[in-house]
Amino acid sequence: MTIKRSSQATSIKQILKRCSSLGKKKNVNGCYYNQEDDSFPQDVPKGHFPVYVGPNRSRYIVPISWLEYSEFQTLLRLAEEEFGFDHNMGLIIPCDEMFFRSLITMFR
Numbered sequence: 001m002t003i004k005r006s007s008q009a010t011s012i013k014q015i016l017k018r019c020s021s022l023g024k025k026k027n028v029n030g031c032y033y034n035q036e037d038d039s040f041p042q043d044v045p046k047g048h049f050p051v052y053v054g055p056n057r058s059r060y061i062v063p064i065s066w067l068e069y070s071e072f073q074t075l076l077r078l079a080e081e082e083f084g085f086d087h088n089m090g091l092i093i094p095c096d097e098m099f100f101r102s103l104i105t106m107f108r
Contacts, residue, residue, distance in 0.1 A: 048062060
């Protein structure tokens with residue numbers, strides 16, 4: 001169990017590191033990222049991170065607390081398998097947007 005938690009913690013740290021290292025660029029919804037400081041996009045509140053869902057890469061801001069849910073962890077594993085975490089894009093969740101919306105309503 002300790003090995004599994006350690007592995008999950010490492011994956012979460014990689015995700016957060018990748019999200020925090022985004023350069024300045026305009027995403028599909030017109031939000032800008034700040035290149036001068038090495039922080040999250042300016043429109044992401046503390047304790048949250050952006051994810052991109054579905055073929056249109058719709059942007060969602062999700063709380064870090066959702067990392068506790070096994071369903072969300074499964075989506076992260078799928079994201080790692082399909083896209084990996086070592087790229088300059090944001091965290092892309094490979095699932096249908098309608099499914100993602102129904103899933104997050106359970107988390108709220």
